[in-house]
Every structure is written in C-alpha cells, then in structure tokens.
Amino acid sequence: MTEAAAVKAPVKRRKKESMGKQVFRRLLHNPTAMLGIAILVLITLASIFAPLLAPYDPNHMDYANLYARPNAQHLLGCDNLGRDILSRILHGGRYSLSLGVIAAAIGLVLGTFFGCIVGYAGKEVDNIAMRICDIWSSIPAMLLAILIATALGSSFFNTILAMTAGNIPGSIRNTRALVLRERELEYLEAAKAMNCSKMKVIFKHMMPNIISFKIVGTAGNIGHTIMQASGLSFIGLGVPPSTPEWGAMCANARGYFLDHPHMILIPGFVIMLVVLAFNLFGDGLRDAMDPKLKD
Amino acid sequence: MWRYIVKRLLWMVVIVVCVALLIFTVLWFVPGDPAQIALGSEATAADLEAYRELLGLNDPFLVQMGRFMRDTFLRLDFGISYSFKVPVIEEFAIRLPRTFLLGAFSLVLNMVIGIPLGILAANHRNSVIDRGLLVFAMVFSSMPQFFFALVLVVVFALELNLLPPFGIATWKHWIIPVLAASLSGIAQIARHTRASVLETIRADFVTTARAKGLEERKVIYRHMLPNALIPVISDLGMHLSMIVGGSVVIETVFSFPGVGLYMLYGINARDYPVVRGCVLILAVFSAFVMLVVDLVYAFLDPRIKAQYVNYAAKSGGKAK
Numbered sequence: 001m002t003e004a005a006a007v008k009a010p011v012k013r014r015k016k017e018s019m020g021k022q023v024f025r026r027l028l029h030n031p032t033a034m035l036g037i038a039i040l041v042l043i044t045l046a047s048i049f050a051p052l053l054a055p056y057d058p059n060h061m062d063y064a065n066l067y068a069r070p071n072a073q074h075l076l077g078c079d080n081l082g083r084d085i086l087s088r089i090l091h092g093g094r095y096s097l098s099l100g101v102i103a104a105a106i107g108l109v110l111g112t113f114f115g116c117i118v119g120y121a122g123k124e125v126d127n128i129a130m131r132i133c134d135i136w137s138s139i140p141a142m143l144l145a146i147l148i149a150t151a152l153g154s155s156f157f158n159t160i161l162a163m164t165a166g167n168i169p170g171s172i173r174n175t176r177a178l179v180l181r182e183r184e185l186e187y188l189e190a191a192k193a194m195n196c197s198k199m200k201v202i203f204k205h206m207m208p209n210i211i212s213f214k215i216v217g218t219a220g221n222i223g224h225t226i227m228q229a230s231g232l233s234f235i236g237l238g239v240p241p242s243t244p245e246w247g248a249m250c251a252n253a254r255g256y257f258l259d260h261p262h263m264i265l266i267p268g269f270v271i272m273l274v275v276l277a278f279n280l281f282g283d284g285l286r287d288a289m290d291p292k293l294k295d
Numbered sequence: 296m297w298r299y300i301v302k303r304l305l306w307m308v309v310i311v312v313c314v315a316l317l318i319f320t321v322l323w324f325v326p327g328d329p330a331q332i333a334l335g336s337e338a339t340a341a342d343l344e345a346y347r348e349l350l351g352l353n354d355p356f357l358v359q360m361g362r363f364m365r366d367t368f369l370r371l372d373f374g375i376s377y378s379f380k381v382p383v384i385e386e387f388a389i390r391l392p393r394t395f396l397l398g399a400f401s402l403v404l405n406m407v408i409g410i411p412l413g414i415l416a417a418n419h420r421n422s423v424i425d426r427g428l429l430v431f432a433m434v435f436s437s438m439p440q441f442f443f444a445l446v447l448v449v450v451f452a453l454e455l456n457l458l459p460p461f462g463i464a465t466w467k468h469w470i471i472p473v474l475a476a477s478l479s480g481i482a483q484i485a486r487h488t489r490a491s492v493l494e495t496i497r498a499d500f501v502t503t504a505r506a507k508g509l510e511e512r513k514v515i516y517r518h519m520l521p522n523a524l525i526p527v528i529s530d531l532g533m534h535l536s537m538i539v540g541g542s543v544v545i546e547t548v549f550s551f552p553g554v555g556l557y558m559l560y561g562i563n564a565r566d567y568p569v570v571r572g573c574v575l576i577l578a579v580f581s582a583f584v585m586l587v588v589d590l591v592y593a594f595l596d597p598r599i600k601a602q603y604v605n606y607a608a609k610s611g612g613k614a615k
C-alpha cells in the first residue's frame with residue numbers, strides 16, 4: 001500500500017513517462033512477480049542452452065542404470081530406459097515452453113484480430129460471431145483438445161493446434177469487450193473524421209490501445225496451456241512419449257509410478273513450477289497495468 | 296422470467312445440435328479403419344469390406360451424418376459400440392451416474408470450500424491467514440491435475456494406507472478422485488471470491504449501509520456478500536467445464552470407470568459411436584449445468600431479472 005502511494009506521487013509530476021515504463025517500474029516493486037520472472041528466465045535460459053548444460057544425451061539409454069533413483073552420477077535419476085531425467089528435463093523445456101508460448105500466441109493473434117473486427121463491426125456481425133463463440137465454448141476446452149488430437153494424431157504441432165482451439169473463443173470475447181469500451185472514445189471519432197478506412201481505424205488506431213491488455217492476459221494463459229497440454233500428453237493424446245516433453249515424460253512414467261515415483265514426480269514438479277511462475281508473472285503484470293485492482 | 300428460461304432452453308437445443316454436427320465432422324477426419332481394428336490383422340479384404348458395409352462406413356459423408364443425427368436426436372440411440380458390441384446407451388446408464396456424481400461432488404466442494412475461504416481471506420486481509428491462503432491457492436491452481444492426483448495416491452494410499460488407490464467399490468474409493476478433481480477449482484474460486492469481496496468493500500453502497508448505522512454483520516451478509524458473489528457464481532459454468540474436461544484425466548489416473556475412461560477406450564479402438572456419444576453427452580451435461588448456473592445468476596442479479604420482468608410486462612404480461 002505504502003509502495004503504491006510512493007509510486008503514485010512522482011508519476012503526477014513526470015507526466016511524460018510512458019505507460020510501458022510505469023508498468024515496468026511497478027513490476028520491479030512487486031516481489032512475487034519478480035520471483036516468477038526469475039524462475040522463468042532461469043528455466044528459459046536452461047532450456048536454450050540445454051545441449052551445453054545437459055550431462056547426457058536426452059535419448060541415450062544407459063542400461064546399467066534403469067530406474068535409478070537420484071544419485072551423484074544421475075542427479076535426478078533415470079527412467080525406465082535408463083535415460084537421464086535431468087537431461088530430458090532440460091531438453092524438454094524447449095518443447096514444453098515453446099508449446100505453451102506458441103499456442104497462447106496463436107490464440108492472442110487470432111483472438112485479437114477477430115475480436116477487433118467483430119467488436120468494431122457490431123450489430124449482426126457481432127451477434128452472429130458471439131453466438132458462434134457460445135457454441136464453440138460450450139464444448140469444454142479439454143474435450144475439444146481431445147477431439148482434435150484424436151482427429152489429427154499425436155504430434156507436437158497437433159498438440160499446439162488442439163490447445164489453441166480451446167483458447168480462441170475466450171480470446172475473441174475478451175477482445176470484443178475491450179473494443180466495445182474503446183469504440184466510443186473520441187480519438188476513433190477523429191480517425192474516422194480524417195477519412196481513415198475502417199481497417200486503418202481498427203488496426204492502426206484502435207488495436208495498439210488494446211493489445212497491451214491482451215498481452216497481459218496471455219502471460220497467465222501460457223501457464224494454463226502448458227498445464228492442459230501436459231494433461232493431454234498424460235492421457236496419451238498429446239506429444240508422443242518418446243519426445244522429452246515434460247507432459248510426455250509424466251505419461252511415460254505412469255506405468256512405473258507405484259515402484260518408481262521419482263520418474264513422474266520430478267517432471268510433474270517442474271511443470272508446476274513453470275505454471276506457478278507464469279501465474280505469478282501474469283498476476284504481477286496485471287496489477288502493474290491496473291494498480292486499482294491491487295488492494 | 297419464464298420467457299428468459301424458455302429462450303435459454305431453445306438456445307441450448309441449438310447449441311447441442313451444432314455440437315453434435317461439429318463432433319461428427321471432426322471425427323470424420325480421424326485416420327484409422329474401425330473394421331481393421333475390430334476384426335484384427337488376419338481379416339481378409341472381403342471381410343473388411345463386408346464389415347464396413349454392415350456399419351454403413353462406405354456411405355457418403357452427408358448420409359452418415361444424417362443417420363447419426365436422426366438416431367441420436369429422434370431415437371436417442373447412440374449406436375452400438377464396434378468393439379464392445381454393446382449399445383452405447385447401456386454403457387451410459389452405468390457410467391454416466393458415476394461421472395455425474397464425480398462432477399457434482401467436485402462442483403459442490405468448489406463452492407462450499409472455495410467461497411468461505413475467499414471470504415475468510417478477504418476479511419483478514421494481509422494477515423497470516425490471508426497470506427497463507429493466497430500461497431495455497433497459487434500453488435494449487437498451478438498444479439497439473441494428474442500430478443496432484445498421483446501425489447494424493449502416494450500420500451493417502453501408499454504411505455498412510457488410509458484410502459484405497461484405485462477403483463470405485465466403496466465410498467472410500469471416491470474420496471481421492473473427488474479431492475483431486477476439485478482442488479484447483481477450490482483454489483481458483485477462493486482467489487476470485489477474495490478479489491471480488493475486496494472490490495465490493497470499497498463500493499459506495501457498502502459505505503452507505505455503514506453510514507446509516509447498520510450493524511457490521513448485516514452490512515456484510517445482506518449488502519456486501521450477495522453482490523460480491525455474483526461474479527463468482529457466473530464463473531461456476533467455467534469451473535464445471537474444467538471439471539468435465541478434467542474428468543477424463545482423473546478417471547484415467549484412478550481407473551475410475553466413468554464416461555471419460557470409456558471415451559479413451561473408444562478413441563484408442565477407433566470406436567466412433569462410443570467417442571461421439573461420450574463427447575456429446577459430456578458437452579450436453581456441461582451445457583445443461585451452465586444453463587442452470589445462468590438461470591441462478593439471472594435470479595440473483597436484479598439487473599438481469601428486471602430486464603426480463605419489464606420486458607414481459609411491456610409485451611402484455613403473458614410471461615411472469
């Protein structure tokens with residue numbers, strides 16, 4: 001509370017400070033958000049440099065160490081084929097993180113695009129589009145993902161598509177709500193008066209004012225997507241189990257769970273940590289964008 | 296009010312029909328030959344062809360779709376499972392109540408535990424209780440469902456030996472699955488309730504209620520809570536949809552013989568009637584509960600109620 005008050009005072013004097021800078025400064029003062037960012041940066045770097053950091057090849061099978069518990073040689077143990085779990089986790093980050101980011105990004109782009117058009121067009125277009133969204137979102141997202149994954153077969157990109165499908169209607173609806181608020185503002189009136197085409201009004205003038213809110217919402221969405229995708233992999237419909245993706249690692253470990261729980265607990269814990277980090281970051285970003293929401 | 300209910304019911308029929316069309320279309324693209332899977336690898340080409348002809352798999356897309364829609368909606372017949380050779384509807388009679396109960400228990404737990412926790416946290420803002428609950432909520436809403444389910448199995452079934460890990464023989468078997476299915480929902484609802492209550496505390500009408508000298512209990516229970524809970528209730532539909540989707544995962548973990556597990560069998564065996572029936576029945580189930588939630592919501596929120604009551608009064612007061 002005191003922090004917020006202290007931040008507010010200088011903002012009034014320095015009027016020229018951009019919104020981005022303000023948000024960033026508020027974010028720096030939020031310890032939980034910074035914790036989330038720190039975890040994310042650490043895990044992202046670890047995944048990028050996985051080939052350098054990983055002690056073993058993620059697909060190398062060490063038959064002397066089947067089911068090894070964590071020990072000095074294999075820090076996080078080995079799985080049923082003697083593959084080093086630490087190496088698989090590091091390499092798996094590449095798949096899991098990009099899966100979440102790409103799926104959320106596609107949802108963001110398509111949702112913003114259609115949401116802007118639908119919200120701005122209004123009337124019948126809006127009505128029909130909203131009814132389509134109603135029908136679309138009346139199928140639970142997980143069921144939709146299962147259906148699509150079944151129809152397309154299990155692979156990394158199909159999992160992304162399956163996860164995206166459930167994201168889009170929510171994203172369209174959310175964009176539309178933002179557009180409806182924005183639509184009545186004067187700068188759009190001005191843009192129209194300057195004889196801008198509809199497309200220009202929507203995408204050049206209106207969208208930049210909406211996109212930051214959308215990006216904020218997406219941060220938390222990435223975590224949710226990673227979590228859902230791991231569930232899809234777990235029931236055998238997501239990423240194929242040979243891939244060192246975290247959810248797929250859990251799925252692979254399912255059969256050995258009673259005797260060798262470390263095989264599933266370690267990747268499961270990593271998923272939880274990443275999702276938690278995305279949530280902390282997303283919440284922090286939302287509070288920083290709209291300090292009123294913070295108590 | 297009746298007009299609103301009828302309108303929503305009609306709209307639900309439209310949704311269900313569209314969902315059925317969508318499911319049929321998506322499954323049309325599924326690779327794999329059900330005849331091959333049902334008859335095994337020794338089957339001759341003639342056998343396969345005869346089997347496909349028998350199931351009507353050689354007919355054009357629209358013919359098959361028309362047959363599916365007619366059977367499903369006019370005869371309430373979901374077809375006969377290719378691999379189990381049992382009508383899908385008979386399996387539903389056994390399995391659906393289980394999945395329904397699992398979902399219902401979870402949704403009730405979500406509300407009964409999540410909402411009071413949220414109110415508690417908001418009333419003790421920034422105290423130890425509040426911080427603790429927030430950390431709890433954050434961690435549990437970040438945990439993949441299967442992970443939490445397996446942790447519960449390890450702790451309560453394997454280590455403490457208190458509860459059975461798999462199956463549904465006694466009521467004790469239900470405890471872990473229901474907990475696993477509801478925990479992330481509880482965490483999310485608690486967070487949402489807390490945020491909503493904190494927002495309402497600052498509302499003008501609360502200040503007014505206090506200013507006119509109402510006792511604090513009345514301010515909270517009569518004025519603040521009903522308003523604070525409206526957004527939480529409106530989100531219950533979303534939670535239900537997550538519970539229904541998650542039930543597939545939960546049923547897999549616990550070998551819980553419900554609709555979700557049946558659907559997975561169906562998917563692996565390319566058993567189209569089973570998959571179609573399961574997805575449709577789960578979608579209808581969640582659409583129906585969302586309808587109920589919306590009606591409750593409309594009933595609770597005087598603004599929505601007024602809209603329809605006034606509308607009815609203007610149009611001759613036929614609906615009441």
